[in-house]
Amino acid sequence: MSLITDISSQAAKAANQLALLDTETKNQVLRDMANALRAQKDFIIKENESDLAAARENDLASSMVDRLTLNDERIEAMAEGIEVIVSLEDPVGQLRDITDRPNGIKIRKMRVPLGVVCMIYEARPNVTADAGALCFKSGNGVILRGGKEALKSSQAIASVMHQVLEQHNLPTSLISVIPDPDRGLLMELMQQRDTIDLIIPRGGEGLINYVTENSTIPVIQHFKGVCHLYVDKDADLEVAVNLLLNGKTQRTGVCNALEGLVVHQAIADEFLNLCAVVLRQEGVKINADKQAAKYFDNATVLADDEFGEEYLDLEIAIRV
Numbered sequence: 640m641s642l643i644t645d646i647s648s649q650a651a652k653a654a655n656q657l658a659l660l661d662t663e664t665k666n667q668v669l670r671d672m673a674n675a676l677r678a679q680k681d682f683i684i685k686e687n688e689s690d691l692a693a694a695r696e697n698d699l700a701s702s703m704v705d706r707l708t709l710n711d712e713r714i715e716a717m718a719e720g721i722e723v724i725v726s727l728e729d730p731v732g733q734l735r736d737i738t739d740r741p742n743g744i745k746i747r748k749m750r751v752p753l754g755v756v757c758m759i760y761e762a763r764p765n766v767t768a769d770a771g772a773l774c775f776k777s778g779n780g781v782i783l784r785g786g787k788e789a790l791k792s793s794q795a796i797a798s799v800m801h802q803v804l805e806q807h808n809l810p811t812s813l814i815s816v817i818p819d820p821d822r823g824l825l826m827e828l829m830q831q832r833d834t835i836d837l838i839i840p841r842g843g844e845g846l847i848n849y850v851t852e853n854s855t856i857p858v859i860q861h862f863k864g865v866c867h868l869y870v871d872k873d874a875d876l877e878v879a880v881n882l883l884l885n886g887k888t889q890r891t892g893v894c895n896a897l898e899g900l901v902v903h904q905a906i907a908d909e910f911l912n913l914c915a916v917v918l919r920q921e922g923v924k925i926n927a928d929k930q931a932a933k934y935f936d937n938a939t940v941l942a943d944d945e946f947g948e949e950y951l952d953l954e955i956a957i958r959v
Contacts, residue, residue, distance in 0.1 A: 641827065642818075642819070642824065643817070643824055643827045643828050643831065644827075644831065644834075646782060646812070646815050646817065647755065647757075647782060647828070647831040647834040647835055648834050649810070649812035649815070650755045650780040650781070650782050650812050650813070650815050650834065650835075651754060651755050651780065651834040651835075652810075652812070653780050653809075653810040653812040653813045654752065654754050654755050654778075654779060654780030654813070656809070656810065657752070657775065657778055657779070657780060657809070657813055658731070658751070658752045658778045660778070662729040662731075664807070665729070665775060665776055665778075666725045666776075667807075668775065668803060668804070668807050668809070669721050669722075669724060669725045669772055669775065669776060670721075670722070670725055671803045671806065671807070672721055672768075672771075672772065672799070672800050672803045673718040673719070673721040673722050673725075674718070675799045675800070675802060675803050676714055676717055676718045676721070676768065676796070676799055676800075677714070677715065677718050679799050680711060680714045680715075682795060682799075683709060683714060683792065683795045683796060683799065684709055684710065684711075684714070686791045686792055686794070686795035687707070687708070687709040687764065687791070687792040687795070689791045690707055690764075690788060690789055690790070690791050690792050691704065691707055691708060693788070694707055694762075694788055699762075699788065700892075700951070701892070701952075702891055702892030702951035702952055703762055703788065703892065704892075705890060705891070705892035705893075706761075706762050706763050706892050706893065707762050707763075707764065707788055707789055707792070709764060709765075709792060713765065716765070717765050717768040717769070717796075718768075720765075720768065720769055720772070721768060721772040724772045724773060724776050725776075727776065729776065729777075730750045730777055731750060731751065731752060731777065731778045732749060732750065732751075733749070733750045734747050734748065734749055734750075735747075735748050735750075736748045751778075752777060752778030752779045753777075753779050753836045753837050754779060754780070754835075754836040754837075755779065755780045755781070755782060755834060755835045755836050755837075756770075756774050756779045756780070756781050756782070756835075756836065756837050756838075756839060757781070757782045757783075757784065757828060757829075757831075757835045757837070757838045757839070757856070758770040758774075758781060758782070758783050758784070758838075758839050758841060759784045759825070759828075759838060759839070759840045759841070759842075759846065759850055760783075760784070760785050760786065760840070760841040760842055761785070761786040761788075761789075761841075761842040761843070761846065762785070762786040762788040762789045763785070763786075763789065763841075764785065764789040764792035764793050764796060766783070766785065766793075766841060767783055767785065767792075767793040767796040767797055767816065768796050768800070770783060770839075771783065771796075771797065771800055771814040774814075775813065775814070779836075780812065780813050780814075780815075781813070781814055781815070782815045782817065782828070782835065783797065783814070783815065783816045783817065784816075784817040784825060784828060785816070785817075786820070786842075787820030790818075790820055793816050794816050794818065797814055797815075797816045800814050801814065826853060829850065829853050829854040829855065829856060830854075830855050830856075831856070832855045832856050835856050836856070836857075837856065837857055837858075837859065838850060838854050838856045838857070838858045838859075839858070839859045840858065840860070841861075843949075844862055847860055847861065847862050864894065864895075865898045865899060865947050865948070865949050866886065866895055866896065866897050866898055866899070867897070867898070867899035867900070867901055868882055868883060868886060868897055868899070868900050868901070869901045869902075869903075870900070870901070870902045870903060870906065870910055871903050871906075872903040872905035872906050874903075874906070874910075876906070876909065876910050876913060879910065880910075880913055880914070880917060883897065883900060883914065883917070883918075884917055884921065887918075887921075887923060887953070887955055888921045888923065888953065891950075891951055891952050891953055892951050892952075894949075896951065897955065898948065898949055898950055898955060898956065899946065899947070899955065899956045899957075899958075900914070900955055900956070900957045900958075901957075901958055901959075902931070902957070902958070902959050903959075904930075904959050907930065907931070907959045911931060911934040911935075911957070911959075912934060914934070914935075914957070915934045915935050915936075918935070918955070919935075919936070921953065922953055923953045923954065923955055924939075924952075924953060924954040924955070925937070925938040925939070925954075925955065925957060926938065926939045926940075926941050926945075926948075926954065926955065926956045926957070927939070927940065927941065927956065927957040927958065928940070928941060928943075928946075928957070928958040928959060930958075930959040931957040931958055931959050935957075938957075941956060941958075946958060
């Protein structure tokens with residue numbers, strides 16, 4: 640039996656056990672996981688430092704290094720994220736669309752776990768905790784295949800979650816991390832249709848296309864997700880400037896960072912003059928249409944088909 644076949648088979652077996660857990664038990668396990676992440680943050684950060692050292696040695700882009708980085712604040716955010724999942728209603732067992740047929744038969748639909756979800760993602764170690772907790776709450780086993788850049792960090796986070804599973808006499812294979820980033824193993828993983836029920840790729844368009852084209856398992860796709868801010872003619876311009884700065888400059892390397900600004904022509908003169916000042920102070924590179932470019936020093940003028948890029952840097956596209 641190959642490594643991938645063994646991992647997926649064990650996950651499927653464990654998922655059958657998880658599907659029978661009651662809500663309070665699942666919530667208690669998740670609470671313990673959140674607290675364990677907090678308690679072992681030093682261990683996680685130490686393992687993360689190994690990934691960061693390799694990233695710098697390989698000259699990874701600053702946006703990628705930022706995505707990789709874990710610190711006290713980000714580990715706390717992971718723990719709090721798990722606690723939010725605890726607060727969510729348990730979908731397992733919910734009934735809907737209950738109808739009575741003329742012959743007396745009662746028809747109802749019940750929400751049940753899918754079985755095993757495979758999450759394929761890039762250099763985002765926090766996804767390990769997010770996906771693991773979401774799948775656990777919804778009664779699904781999960782197989783996590785993260786980018787090689789975050790492997791040590793992902794394994795550290797998973798090992799902390801495994802300790803909690805063992806404390807509750809639950810199989811650690813409920814949250815499995817593929818330990819080898821070999822792309823050949825990824826291809827094999829996407830063929831495990833007998834044991835994996837759904838694949839969710841989380842990352843750039845190239846990753847989404849690769850998984851969609853090669854998987855024999857159903858795939859949830861999202862493709863492009865370039866975030867824009869639209870400022871309408873009736874907008875509060877102070878609020879708009881604050882949103883612009885927060886979205887563009889707080890963390891440029893995350894997938895929900897602001898990449899485009901669209902401004903109503905009626906307030907373009909007033910608002911873009913404000914933008915020119917604050918974006919210059921933050922060192923943001925400006926790409927714009929002809930109408931917007933005149934408000935900025937050294938703006939690059941874009942053609943209509945050049946908008947919609949994901950910069951993941953101090954760079955933005957602006958159009959009126």
